[in-house]
Every structure is written in C-alpha cells, then in structure tokens.
Amino acid sequence: MKRTAKQADDAGHFRRDWLSVLVPAAGALAAVYLIAAPLAMLIYAAFRGPADFLPFEDGAQWTLDNVIAVFTDPIMLGRVLPDTLIFVAGTVTLTTLMAMVLAWIVERTDLAARNVWFAIIIFPTLAPIVVKAIAWILLMSPNAGWANLALRGLFGWSGEGPINIFSMPGLILCQALATTPFVFLQLSAALRSMNPMLEEASRGAGASPFTTFRKVTLPVLLPGLLAPIILVTLITFEQFELPLIVGLPARINVFAFRIYNELNPASGLPNYGGAAAISLPFLALGLLALVAYNYAIRHADKFVTVTGKAFAQKRLPLGRWRIPAYAFMTIYVALSAVLPVGILVWTSFFGFTPPGKATWADATLAGYASFFSNPVFWRAVFNSFLVAGLSALIVTLLGGLIAWIVVRSKAPGRGLLDALTFMSLGIPAVIAALAVMVLYLSLPIGVYGTVWILVIAYSYRLATATRLSRATIMQVHKELEEASEAAGARWLTTQARILLPLLAPGLMSAFLLLFIIGMREFTIPFVLYSQDNVVLSVLIWQLFQGGQPAHSAALGTLMLLMVAPIIFFARRFLVARGSGD
Amino acid sequence: MLTVSSLQKSFATDQGRLNVIDDVSFDVPEGQCYALLGPSGCGKTTTLRCVAGLEEPDSGRIEIAGRVVYDSALGINVPTHQRPIGIVFQSYAIWPHMDVFENVAYPLRVARPRIPKAEIEQRVMDVLALVGMKDVARRPAPRLSGGQQQRVALARAIVRRPALLLLDEPLSNLDAMLREQMRKELADLIARIGVTALFVTHDQAEALSLAARVAVMHKGKIAQEGAPRDIYSQPRNVFVAEFLGASNILDGRIISSDGAQALVEVGAGQRLRAKTPLPAGSAIKLLLRPERLSVSLHKPVDDSLRAQVSSVGFTGPTVDCSLTLDGAPIRVVAPADTPIKAGDEVWLTPLDRNGMVLAA
Ligand SMILES: Nc1ncnc2c1ncn2[C@@H]1O[C@H](COP(=O)(O)OP(=O)(O)O)[C@@H](O)[C@H]1O
Ligand SMILES: [Mg+2]
Numbered sequence: 001m002k003r004t005a006k007q008a009d010d011a012g013h014f015r016r017d018w019l020s021v022l023v024p025a026a027g028a029l030a031a032v033y034l035i036a037a038p039l040a041m042l043i044y045a046a047f048r049g050p051a052d053f054l055p056f057e058d059g060a061q062w063t064l065d066n067v068i069a070v071f072t073d074p075i076m077l078g079r080v081l082p083d084t085l086i087f088v089a090g091t092v093t094l095t096t097l098m099a100m101v102l103a104w105i106v107e108r109t110d111l112a113a114r115n116v117w118f119a120i121i122i123f124p125t126l127a128p129i130v131v132k133a134i135a136w137i138l139l140m141s142p143n144a145g146w147a148n149l150a151l152r153g154l155f156g157w158s159g160e161g162p163i164n165i166f167s168m169p170g171l172i173l174c175q176a177l178a179t180t181p182f183v184f185l186q187l188s189a190a191l192r193s194m195n196p197m198l199e200e201a202s203r204g205a206g207a208s209p210f211t212t213f214r215k216v217t218l219p220v221l222l223p224g225l226l227a228p229i230i231l232v233t234l235i236t237f238e239q240f241e242l243p244l245i246v247g248l249p250a251r252i253n254v255f256a257f258r259i260y261n262e263l264n265p266a267s268g269l270p271n272y273g274g275a276a277a278i279s280l281p282f283l284a285l286g287l288l289a290l291v292a293y294n295y296a297i298r299h300a301d302k303f304v305t306v307t308g309k310a311f312a313q314k315r316l317p318l319g320r321w322r323i324p325a326y327a328f329m330t331i332y333v334a335l336s337a338v339l340p341v342g343i344l345v346w347t348s349f350f351g352f353t354p355p356g357k358a359t360w361a362d363a364t365l366a367g368y369a370s371f372f373s374n375p376v377f378w379r380a381v382f383n384s385f386l387v388a389g390l391s392a393l394i395v396t397l398l399g400g401l402i403a404w405i406v407v408r409s410k411a412p413g414r415g416l417l418d419a420l421t422f423m424s425l426g427i428p429a430v431i432a433a434l435a436v437m438v439l440y441l442s443l444p445i446g447v448y449g450t451v452w453i454l455v456i457a458y459s460y461r462l463a464t465a466t467r468l469s470r471a472t473i474m475q476v477h478k479e480l481e482e483a484s485e486a487a488g489a490r491w492l493t494t495q496a497r498i499l500l501p502l503l504a505p506g507l508m509s510a511f512l513l514l515f516i517i518g519m520r521e522f523t524i525p526f527v528l529y530s531q532d533n534v535v536l537s538v539l540i541w542q543l544f545q546g547g548q549p550a551h552s553a554a555l556g557t558l559m560l561l562m563v564a565p566i567i568f569f570a571r572r573f574l575v576a577r578g579s580g581d
Numbered sequence: 582m583l584t585v586s587s588l589q590k591s592f593a594t595d596q597g598r599l600n601v602i603d604d605v606s607f608d609v610p611e612g613q614c615y616a617l618l619g620p621s622g623c624g625k626t627t628t629l630r631c632v633a634g635l636e637e638p639d640s641g642r643i644e645i646a647g648r649v650v651y652d653s654a655l656g657i658n659v660p661t662h663q664r665p666i667g668i669v670f671q672s673y674a675i676w677p678h679m680d681v682f683e684n685v686a687y688p689l690r691v692a693r694p695r696i697p698k699a700e701i702e703q704r705v706m707d708v709l710a711l712v713g714m715k716d717v718a719r720r721p722a723p724r725l726s727g728g729q730q731q732r733v734a735l736a737r738a739i740v741r742r743p744a745l746l747l748l749d750e751p752l753s754n755l756d757a758m759l760r761e762q763m764r765k766e767l768a769d770l771i772a773r774i775g776v777t778a779l780f781v782t783h784d785q786a787e788a789l790s791l792a793a794r795v796a797v798m799h800k801g802k803i804a805q806e807g808a809p810r811d812i813y814s815q816p817r818n819v820f821v822a823e824f825l826g827a828s829n830i831l832d833g834r835i836i837s838s839d840g841a842q843a844l845v846e847v848g849a850g851q852r853l854r855a856k857t858p859l860p861a862g863s864a865i866k867l868l869l870r871p872e873r874l875s876v877s878l879h880k881p882v883d884d885s886l887r888a889q890v891s892s893v894g895f896t897g898p899t900v901d902c903s904l905t906l907d908g909a910p911i912r913v914v915a916p917a918d919t920p921i922k923a924g925d926e927v928w929l930t931p932l933d934r935n936g937m938v939l940a941a
Contacts, residue, residue, distance in 0.1 A: 479671075483737070485661040489662055502676075
C-alpha cells in the first residue's frame, strides 16, 4: 500500500478527485433521507401502540392492534374502499373520454383558433385545486350555485338543484375537469407525432373518419395512452382536496380523507398508529400502480410508429359535426376555466350576490383591502413563496444530481437509488405528510409546526425532477464532459462550467414546474398546518370555510395573478407546438 | 513517449463479459504519429480512451512521457485531468454554450497554477492562427461548419501543449472533399508542432498517409504493426490484406520450395512462383492486388495465370475489370489503354513476387 502511494507520487502526485465521490454520495444520502426515513417511520408507527401514542414515546409498545383494526373496520370495507374505487374509476373514465375527444378535435380537425383552445385547456393546471373547487361550489352548489339559479330561472323551476355538486357524480366531474389537461397534453403530443400516412392509408382503403379513428388511430395510440391513464389513476387515487371540499358534505369517504380524520378526530387525541396502519395498504396500491406505470412507459417507447418527430397533420373538415364539436369545446372550457375565473373575480367584488341581483353599489374592494392590514395574509404569501421556491430548488438540484448519478456515474447501488426516487411518485401526499409528521414529532429538532417541515415534506417529490433532468442529461453528449476532463479540468469544474450551463434550460423548466406544484400544494400544508406555517392555498380554504367568500375569492384571484406570469415561461416547454401550426 | 503494455479491457454486456481489448501493446516514440487502424467495433476507441483515462482498463500498464499513468499491478490510475494529453473526439465535442475563443481557452483557464489573462489571450490567438480560425474567434459554437468544428477541436486539444495528442476518427465526420483537404492540413500541423500523436481510424488511406507507424487491430488484438509501406506490401494474414485494400485472395498450395521461393498451385492446376519461406505442401492464400497485376493478351512469362474477362468498366484513368480465374472472380485495375474487352482470354502476371503468400 505504501509502495503504491510512493509510486503514485513518483508518477506525478495524482490524487483521487474526492469531490467527484463526495458530492454524489451526499446527494444520494439526502434523497434516501427525504424519502425513505419518513416511510420507515410510518411503517414503524403502524406497529406501535396504543393508538394515540407516538412510536417512540414512553409507554409505546409493539402491537398489531392498528393493523387488525383497519382490516376489521366495517367503515373501511363498507365505505372507504368502495368510495375510493368508484371515485378513481369514474374520474379516470371521464378524464380519458374528455381528453381523447378534446385532443382529437384540437389536433385533427379544422377547428378555428386551435392555439387559443389549446392554451385555455392547459391554463387551469396552474391554478390550485382549492381555488377551482371553491369556484365550482359557487357555480354548482344545489341552492345558490349560479348554474342552478340560471337553469331554475330559465325553466321556472323552484326548490334546489337540478345540479348537485355535493354528490359522487359532482365530485367525479370536478376531479375529471382538474385532471383532463394532463392527459390531453400527452395525447395531443402523441397525435401530433403519429405518422399521418397510417390514417391516410385507412381512409384510402375506404374507411370513414370515425372508423379510422376506431380501427387505426386508437390502437396505434393505445400503448402510449396507457402511461398517462395510469398516471391519472395515481393522481386521482391520492386526491385529498376535492374529496375534502366537495366530497365531505356528501359524506363521501375516500381513504385520503379517512387518514386525515384519524389525525383530527371529532373528539379525542390523534390516532397516529391508526392513520399509519390505514396508509399501508394504500401505499402498497400506489406503488403497485407505479410498477404498472413504469411498465407502460417502457413499452410505449418500443412503439415505433409514434416517434418524437412532429408530422404535418392533415386536418379533417368538421362538416356537420361542427356544431356538436364547438358545443363540446365551449361547455368544457366554460366549466374548466372561463366560468370558474369569472365567478371567482365576481365573488371577490360582490360576495355571494349573483349577477342580476347585484348593483354596482354592492361592489366592494373590502375583500382585497383587508389583506393589506392582515398579518396572516402576509405570512401566508411569504410562506407560500418560501416553501414552493425552496423546495423546488432543493428538488431540482437533488433530482438533477441523482439523474446524473443514475445516467453517468458507475456508482454501486445507483439502480436502487433510481428506484427509490421513482417511488416518490407513488406515495400519496396525505401519506407523505403523515409520515413526515410522525417522523418530526419523534425527532427532537424542533421543525414540527414551522415552515421548514413543509420544505422538507414538499421535497420528497424527487421523481419529477429526476425524470426531467434525466432526459436532458441524456441529450448532452458524454464527450462534451470528457473533453473538459481531457482539458485538465477537475470534476467540480467540469460540472460547473460544462454540464450545468448545458442543463440550465432543462433545470429551469423543472424548477418552474416544481414551483407551480408547490404553490398549488394543499394536502401537505393542510395536514401539517400550524399558525406559523399557513400557506395561501390553506388560507383560501379557511376563509371560505369561515364564511368570508369575498375574501377567499379575492385571495384566489390574487393567487391566479401570481402564477399567471409563469405561463409565459411555461409556454416555452408546455406548449411547444409544431412550427407548421 | 507513449508505452502501452499488455492492456486488457472487457465490458459487462447482456451476454456476459465482452473482451474488447485483448493484450494490446505498442510503443510510440517521441514526435511520431501512430495510427490504430481497424474495422468498426475492433476496440480502437476503447484503447484510446484507456490511454486518456476515460476508461479504466482491467489490467496492463500505460506510460505517458515517462510517467506511469496506469498500472494495474501497482494500483496506479491517474485521472484524466491530470494526464498530459489533448483529445480530438469523434463528435468534436465543441461546447455549444461557448464561442470559438472560449472553447479553445478553456484548457488554459482551468489550468493550475493560474495562467495570466494576457498570456491566455496570446496563446489562444496563436493556436487559432495556426488552424486558420483567427477571424472567427468570437463566433458562437453552434454556428460552425463541420470543418471549422474540427479545427476548433484540434486547437483546443493542442493549446496547452500536451505531451500526447489523441485523435478519434478526426476526419470521419467530414464530407469526402473536405476530408481530403483536412487530412493534408492535419498532417502538416502535426509535423509543424512536432507533437506525439496517437490516432484511430477505420480508413486505411487516412492511416497510411498520416502515420509513421500503423497498428492494424482485429477483434481487440493488434493483428500487425509496422510502417505503412511494409504493412501494405507484406500483410501478415488475410484479415490485414483484405482490410488494407480490395484484394483478390485465392486458395492455393505450395508444390515445391527452396526455402525462399516457392512454386504455388492455384485454380485448376495453374502455377506461379512467389517469395515465401513456407515449406512444400502448405495450404496457403494467394494475394493478388488488383493494381499489381499486368494484363496481356499473350502469355508473357511461363508462370502467368490464365483468366477470362467478364466485364470491363471504364473509370477514366484506369479500367476496372472483372475476370474469372478457373471459376474464381478476380478484379484487376489496369491502365485505361489496355486493349481488352469482355469475353477475352488474358494472362495475368504479378508485378512483384513479394508478400503474395499468406498462411491459410
Ligand atoms: N461502455 C461500453 N459498454 C459495453 N460495450 C462497449 C462499451 N464501449 C464499447 N463497447 C463495445 O466494445 C467494442 C469496441 O468498441 P470501440 O472501441 O468503440 O470500437 P471502435 O472504436 O474500434 O469502433 C464494441 O463492440 C462496442 O460495442
Ligand atoms: Mg470508434
């Protein structure tokens, strides 16, 4: 060993570039800590009791009571499971149908102002779901909803309804409106990159446009369709906001809400062990869906007819389908974007007074004005930006680093690291929040109840950044980095001066996306809520709940204004349309 | 200057370990240009990358400019950035976020101890002048043509005056016309700066014209090594002969031998003399280079070979003829004024009796 060192020194005092080992190792450790530590604590907590004890508390002991309780609870089997399944199945079906029709109309017909439609369909993804939920309640609540007022006025009906948002169909409609844009985006990309000759050949063989769609377009797209559908299943499955806001009055009981209920029972102490035990089977389901998702994306890649290349697509004339097509587009866009924004803005000035009954005298700026003197508002603004910004930064950098480890390094265990980060995609937000809660209630480092616990909790979503960075890193030819090494640059210099600048646009996209996700986040800050760490999305809900619709709507409007500028950046990567369009 | 000894490298693949470099040794003296020549996939790039430290060999020893940079027995593996090298990559690897000047200045900017700004400026401009890129020093990298990228890559590789210049298929990304021109410039430049160079290529003309010595690689081994002329005129086996130029290779047998010259039988009992140390009775391959055969309508010497012309293709300076020799196809490139046509019976005589016989 000594001889080696001496020889090495003679050979030119080389030493290993320790930074090239230390930096990735630190990143890997951080990732493991952010994802695995809370999960381990959660599983541990599920087997510790009595129920209202924290797992490490004095007096806590090993027990199977929590788990047994879950599987013998009549409510779990009779209500939670069926409600969750109906909610997910209904939403996924409706989402897929709507997204498919929208994508086909936008990408394949002579629809006018295609880009405008496209933008309006995508735009609502920026808005927090709470904001949309409140708008939909204002629109479709059985007694005072505008839609109901209008319908009753039109047909001279009296009483309540006819639309009732507080029902399973209402909940499914809202959730489907919220998730459709994600599937739409993927589908329209797939449609755009499909070789038009496949369809033309079918038309040439005498098939009608509809038959062609059924017999050619759909089967060709199907492998690519599978991944977004599974993803939507996963997103819906973990939903907490809409089941809380829209589902609760209808006594719909999905598992995410059930977990929250265990932590905030109507009476008594939080039941940590019970909540953790409920999480386990749903965590398993989430990860199962993730395995299916992983399988789907791998196999979609192998489908050669849908390439990354955009083809100039032939547009079909809508013909006599013109009116139904435009009607569908209009109703969809009205429900998903236009009416919610309109109602929100209106309510921020007029409160519950609907148009028609209101006069200009009813308009008030009180909703907005009150914020400036309200310290809670300023705290929420500060917290929202801090938590969204910082966690987006952490996740982008860490995710980038992990992508680098997986793609470029030869580190042992990188496959495991890859799997672990990918897993974060399958962990429902409620469960992540619960896990983080149990972990930091047990760790005496005083982050519980502060904004920092939110930063930590948000940062478990590494998969988003890892996947985006991975695609970008793979586009950077390896020889670009090697050329820097050969030019005499140390590892860190190469990363800082070659790789980072080349990845910058990709990392910027990831950061923006994560920032939007962070601003929209409701479940985690709601579950981990304290006076100190209130964020805007939670404050909006509290105001609405507290009977202050104008204030809540005003805050929602402000929040839309805050995230709206991002659409101009986002356009560059979200709405990258073919130039022939 | 560069010494590679018993280099061994394998990769893990789906089908188990793949031996990519198998016991490769060679020596490049100071100031010489050395080429690794071989078909795609024979392990040239991997060898070059081992020398650069971009791949870690399984075993062996590499010495650059008197320093051991890799030795498996001693556990030495100097990282790439501490090896005194410059590389021109096959893709050129010009950094797209920098202009020409910054690309070339980079090796000097990252050097420790620091080099003063003024000196960097001076050295970069000198090198850019050397490769004829001085006028476009401030052009962004994405706006360079293929030839310009090649020059920038070269300038970047030599700017810090490395002891060893490594080039991976430096001309393969250029179109045919440009390749010819850049080959001359490259030869010129390497000679002018007197750097020791190791380059890999699959193009035999490139290797033979640029390098002082050539190693022909085949399946991870060096099949033959030597000066370009020697390798060309005296290939050691069928692979080298075929790889170094379109050759006619016939099966044959040695009838009699005096130890230096032998009588060889090919085709349906046709005989000719050739220089070889192989003993009588050996099965051999007879190598007939298309441009090293004279064609005549009358038998010129007693050991000429009889063949039938099947077609004659006029290319300008020469005619490219397809013939059959007792059923075996043969190609001959003859002067344009050779008076033959399809259907003729002709006699073929080798211009040189050396290097024709290869062990079967
Ligand atoms: N990183 C790698 N992993 C596995 N196989 C590799 C790797 N790099 C090269 N190879 C294989 O090694 C062989 C030699 O490659 P290379 O040295 O690039 O050949 P050449 O440059 O002569 O064309 C090829 O079969 C190639 O597929
Ligand atoms: Mg190669």
